[in-house]
Amino acid sequence: MLEAILLTIITASTPLVIAAAGELVTERAGVLNLGVEGMMIMGAVCAFGAAHVTGYPVVGLVAGILGGALFSLLFGFLTLTLVANQVATGLALTLLGLGLSGQIGESFVGIPGVKLQPIVFPLLSDIPFVGPLLFRQDLTFYLSIALIIGVHWFLFKSRTGLKIRAIGDSHGSAHALGINVIRTRYLAVMFGGACAGLAGAQLSLVYTPQWVENMSAGRGWIALALVVFASWRPARVLAGGYIFGAVGILQLHAQAFGIGVPSQFLSMLPYAVTIVVLIIISHNRRTTLINTPACLGKPFVPDR
Amino acid sequence: MRIELERRGSASPLFSVISPILSLLLTLVFGAILFWLLGKGPLSALYSFFIDPLTEVWSLHELAIKAGPLILIAVGLSVAYRSNNWNIGAEGQFTLGAITGSILPVLVPSWHSPLVLPLMMVMGMLGGALFAAIPALLKTRFNTNEILTSLMLVYIAQLFLDWLVRGPWRDPKGFNFPRSLDFSSDAVLPPLLDSGRAHASIIFALLAAVLIWFMMRYMLKGFEVTVLGRSERAGRFAGFSSRRMVWFSLMLSGALAGLAGISEVSGSIGHLQPSISPGYGFTAIIVAFLGRLNPLGIIASGFVLALTYLGGEAAQLSIGISDKVTRVFQGLILFFVLSCDTLILYRVRIIFGAGKTLAEGKH
Amino acid sequence: MKKLIIALAATAATLGGFSGGAQAADKTKVCFVYVGTRTDGGWTQAQDLGRQQVDKTFGDKVETPYLESVPEGPDAERAIERMARSGCALIFTTSFGFMDATVKVAEKFPKVKFEHATGFKSGPNLATYNSRFYEGRYILGQIAAKMSKKGVAGYIASFPIPEVVMGINAFELGAKSVNPNFKLKVVWANTWFDPGKEADAAKALIDQGVDILTQHTDTTAPMQVAAERGIYAFGQASDMIAAGPKTQLTAIVDTWGNYYVKRTKALLDGTWKSEQIWDGLKDGILTMAPYTNMPDDVKAMAEETEAKIKSGELHPFTGPINKQDGTPWLKKGEKADDGTLLGMNFYVEGVDDKLPK
Numbered sequence A: 001m002l003e004a005i006l007l008t009i010i011t012a013s014t015p016l017v018i019a020a021a022g023e024l025v026t027e028r029a030g031v032l033n034l035g036v037e038g039m040m041i042m043g044a045v046c047a048f049g050a051a052h053v054t055g056y057p058v059v060g061l062v063a064g065i066l067g068g069a070l071f072s073l074l075f076g077f078l079t080l081t082l083v084a085n086q087v088a089t090g091l092a093l094t095l096l097g098l099g100l101s102g103q104i105g106e107s108f109v110g111i112p113g114v115k116l117q118p119i120v121f122p123l124l125s126d127i128p129f130v131g132p133l134l135f136r137q138d139l140t141f142y143l144s145i146a147l148i149i150g151v152h153w154f155l156f157k158s159r160t161g162l163k164i165r166a167i168g169d170s171h172g173s174a175h176a177l178g179i180n181v182i183r184t185r186y187l188a189v190m191f192g193g194a195c196a197g198l199a200g201a202q203l204s205l206v207y208t209p210q211w212v213e214n215m216s217a218g219r220g221w222i223a224l225a226l227v228v229f230a231s232w233r234p235a236r237v238l239a240g241g242y243i244f245g246a247v248g249i250l251q252l253h254a255q256a257f258g259i260g261v262p263s264q265f266l267s268m269l270p271y272a273v274t275i276v277v278l279i280i281i282s283h284n285r286r287t288t289l290i291n292t293p294a295c296l297g298k299p300f301v302p303d304r
Numbered sequence B: 001m002r003i004e005l006e007r008r009g010s011a012s013p014l015f016s017v018i019s020p021i022l023s024l025l026l027t028l029v030f031g032a033i034l035f036w037l038l039g040k041g042p043l044s045a046l047y048s049f050f051i052d053p054l055t056e057v058w059s060l061h062e063l064a065i066k067a068g069p070l071i072l073i074a075v076g077l078s079v080a081y082r083s084n085n086w087n088i089g090a091e092g093q094f095t096l097g098a099i100t101g102s103i104l105p106v107l108v109p110s111w112h113s114p115l116v117l118p119l120m121m122v123m124g125m126l127g128g129a130l131f132a133a134i135p136a137l138l139k140t141r142f143n144t145n146e147i148l149t150s151l152m153l154v155y156i157a158q159l160f161l162d163w164l165v166r167g168p169w170r171d172p173k174g175f176n177f178p179r180s181l182d183f184s185s186d187a188v189l190p191p192l193l194d195s196g197r198a199h200a201s202i203i204f205a206l207l208a209a210v211l212i213w214f215m216m217r218y219m220l221k222g223f224e225v226t227v228l229g230r231s232e233r234a235g236r237f238a239g240f241s242s243r244r245m246v247w248f249s250l251m252l253s254g255a256l257a258g259l260a261g262i263s264e265v266s267g268s269i270g271h272l273q274p275s276i277s278p279g280y281g282f283t284a285i286i287v288a289f290l291g292r293l294n295p296l297g298i299i300a301s302g303f304v305l306a307l308t309y310l311g312g313e314a315a316q317l318s319i320g321i322s323d324k325v326t327r328v329f330q331g332l333i334l335f336f337v338l339s340c341d342t343l344i345l346y347r348v349r350i351i352f353g354a355g356k357t358l359a360e361g362k363h
Numbered sequence C: 001m002k003k004l005i006i007a008l009a010a011t012a013a014t015l016g017g018f019s020g021g022a023q024a025a026d027k028t029k030v031c032f033v034y035v036g037t038r039t040d041g042g043w044t045q046a047q048d049l050g051r052q053q054v055d056k057t058f059g060d061k062v063e064t065p066y067l068e069s070v071p072e073g074p075d076a077e078r079a080i081e082r083m084a085r086s087g088c089a090l091i092f093t094t095s096f097g098f099m100d101a102t103v104k105v106a107e108k109f110p111k112v113k114f115e116h117a118t119g120f121k122s123g124p125n126l127a128t129y130n131s132r133f134y135e136g137r138y139i140l141g142q143i144a145a146k147m148s149k150k151g152v153a154g155y156i157a158s159f160p161i162p163e164v165v166m167g168i169n170a171f172e173l174g175a176k177s178v179n180p181n182f183k184l185k186v187v188w189a190n191t192w193f194d195p196g197k198e199a200d201a202a203k204a205l206i207d208q209g210v211d212i213l214t215q216h217t218d219t220t221a222p223m224q225v226a227a228e229r230g231i232y233a234f235g236q237a238s239d240m241i242a243a244g245p246k247t248q249l250t251a252i253v254d255t256w257g258n259y260y261v262k263r264t265k266a267l268l269d270g271t272w273k274s275e276q277i278w279d280g281l282k283d284g285i286l287t288m289a290p291y292t293n294m295p296d297d298v299k300a301m302a303e304e305t306e307a308k309i310k311s312g313e314l315h316p317f318t319g320p321i322n323k324q325d326g327t328p329w330l331k332k333g334e335k336a337d338d339g340t341l342l343g344m345n346f347y348v349e350g351v352d353d354k355l356p357k
Helices: A002-028 A036-054 A057-081 A086-108 A130-134 A139-157 A159-169 A171-176 A181-207 A219-229 A234-257 A263-281 A285-291 B013-037 B042-054 B057-082 B090-101 B103-107 B116-142 B146-166 B201-218 B220-230 B232-237 B242-269 B280-290 B295-319 B323-340 C002-015 C043-061 C074-085 C096-108 C133-147 C162-178 C195-207 C221-229 C256-269 C296-311 C338-342
Strands: B002-007 B346-352 B356-360 C028-033 C090-093 C113-117 C126-131 C152-157 C183-188 C212-215 C232-237 C248-254 C276-279 C286-288 C328-330
Touching: A002 A036, A002 A130, A002 A139, A002 A159, A002 A181, A002 A219, A002 A234, A002 C195, A036 A057, A036 A086, A036 A181, A036 A219, A057 A086, A057 A139, A057 A181, A057 B323, A086 B280, A086 B323, A139 A159, A139 A181, A139 A234, A159 A171, A159 A181, A171 A181, A181 A219, A181 C195, A219 A234, A219 A263, A219 B146, A234 A263, A234 C183, A234 C195, A263 B116, A263 B146, B013 B042, B013 B323, B042 B057, B042 B295, B057 B090, B057 B201, B057 B220, B057 B242, B057 B280, B057 B295, B057 C074, B090 B103, B090 B116, B090 B146, B090 B242, B090 B280, B103 B116, B116 B146, B116 B242, B146 B242, B201 B220, B201 B242, B201 B295, B220 B232, B220 B242, B232 B242, B242 B280, B242 C074, B280 B295, B280 B323, B295 B323, B295 C074, C028 C043, C028 C074, C028 C256, C043 C232, C043 C248, C043 C256, C074 C090, C074 C096, C090 C096, C090 C256, C096 C113, C096 C126, C126 C256, C133 C162, C133 C212, C133 C232, C133 C248, C133 C286, C133 C296, C152 C162, C152 C195, C162 C183, C162 C338, C183 C195, C195 C212, C195 C221, C212 C221, C221 C232
Parallel strands: C028 C090, C090 C113, C113 C126, C126 C276, C152 C183, C152 C212, C212 C232, C232 C248
Antiparallel strands: B002 B346, B346 B356, C248 C286
């Protein structure tokens, strides 16, 4: 029973973690892209389409990543090259993504999807309890964990990561130090788009292998909130994603178990719990401030 | 080929005028191409989008109904954003304003008095303001980020409304369907004119826009908003409290969103039901930025966005353009408007290869 | 740049031209307002198949414009009014939430005919129509009781409205007619449409020990989960056999087209009347998908029940029936009246859930 519940939680949390990890890097570079929902749904439709046409879900995965990254370029061009307002452009990107994906996917509705199969590690997967949870998962789960570790290492241990954080904290000084702010931000935006696309691919290839319009159903927004929740720290994205996922699943179990609380209140739980946990962890003003990219959302034009 | 920007000394008045016109032209050209690719008559499609909804009186009323809440919410949000408080939960404050504003007509339906309507409006504003006070409290007291808290509270407000209209506030004579009882005529915002449905919400919106514009431009409070938004430190030196500004800006934007909520329910719907907003609180964020966070600009952008919704519908009905295409088209319009605005603050150079320079927007 | 724009505009003008005003005057317009998109794979898609059936049946005689993704509330009123003004002779508004909007526009346009799905307000030019989904759900319940080894089924519900509560009760009554101890677990997803959440609800129910699933939400996600976990399930709104070729036992298929064709014909013949119509299996407004993946005796039982419901011999809500708390509701042989069913807000005995009050 516990094992089954945990498996469900993993599937539900993985897309949130992946998309949030990408957005975290984007925001650490000082760019606020509110278009996660739009990029995610574009990833979902590209992934489904590619997997359906080729028959290989892995191709779908790659297509989802590419779709999300390419779509985010549009955002990058507007906000970085033309310094358009980031908040408004991100929201417009979501609008466009929802419409465009529906148009692309019109002929995919009702087609059974191709499911990305789990990777079974020999021997390890036979360990009771731990085996099925950790060693019999699909690629997206391993990628999500690798992403969190990788992003943490990248941001805090690598030179490029240092550059990204420098740009996010003060693009003016970073530019003065000779860092190419615009190019680095482009890459960060595309990384965010690629991750959102991968999260979308997880939706249409693993979570529910099918295509229906608006199937992201607001998960992009949750991913955005998780980045804030995590106060821009990768490990906390993982924790936040799993708390949110777990509360959502457990409330369904509470219902099936038959407790007499109105389902609306149970459905509120993931949101309420996220707020409460955030209150508990953000009481220390200084650590919160240190991790907040100071230039988040602010336009940058290099002086010449 | 690359594009380089150069900041102008000050905003160009010329391009403040040219930019919207240019973006309109780009929209028309790209729209025509888009519709032509889809095999629809480009001109008739553009006509349906931008002209058709303006040709009939009833449709102008509908435009006012659609633009009212967008402008009302966006004006409030502009103050919050200018002071650097990121309220993205207007949708929740809209919902809660609708709930608290409906307390009188739902719980005391027998009370008939001319006082009912004004009280409803005040209670709606209070509800929205108090709901927005939650992120304000959490931000000032616990340093929690308002982006997250205000967004999460949207979902909570919507589920709460859902529970109310399916549970305690359900119309006892409504066959157990999820809706409150219909408001009595004392609790309904009457139509402004006989020629259509438009009601006071558009008046509230215009009034709020002008008042906030006045505040931002001529009153100390407006100056305080701007200074604190630019730099908390500078604001503190000027003797302003950023803490109080968090409360002020969030509760002001919440109050206006709440007023929009109760006006919508009282004027357009006439009862409470599970879904009362097609995402006004989120669309208003776009409206606010499209209007460059200027209340008068927001009036314009609110009407433009409302027009695209009506136009999308007209196009769907007359020439079968799907709502997906409408959303793509709306996204394109927003992109053009946003990118053309660059010309106001910057000179744009497009550089082909080495040296060959084509200057656009130099004057 | 300017030249380019002019050139493009000119090309566009020649290629496209104005075509908006040119509409055949002799065609009758039968119009549809949808709450979702035409390709949502669920409720609206089933409605749109109905529209297409009208289109096919009447060919050149009718035209069937539609508006999709119309939000419930003031937008609906505007959308319906736009249709009435655009010359629609008959307008189907296909969601409960369009009720008041339809009533208001119908009063304004007395010459236009309106039909509102699943509501309870009507008028001289406003008919209501609904489908007796519960007849199908009773059959599902019977099959479930035969096919389930554990005697517990899981029900993924959307929102606690009478329609859904009625469906849950009909399912339980059908199951109990076969196995008096049959239990039903209910999970409210609080959404009609979120594949992820529906899948989560399905998994939660299976993990809680149900070995057969039924749903009152729109996507095929629960069917997929059932297929993966190797248990049986029932389709909803449309035949979902593609999502679970070895999983689906049958499905309640919305076949609105039969009804829409009937009413369009009445309109063309001049015999259209405002009525409150609640059609069932016998009228073809809903249809059972082929009975698959079950032994012959179960199939025979299902077919027999279907035939009895169609002939009127069997009414699923026939006493003796107790309410959930054991208090009697219907005496032996007594049939529930339509009014009670349409406003149903209580469970019958055997449902393992507390209904939100």
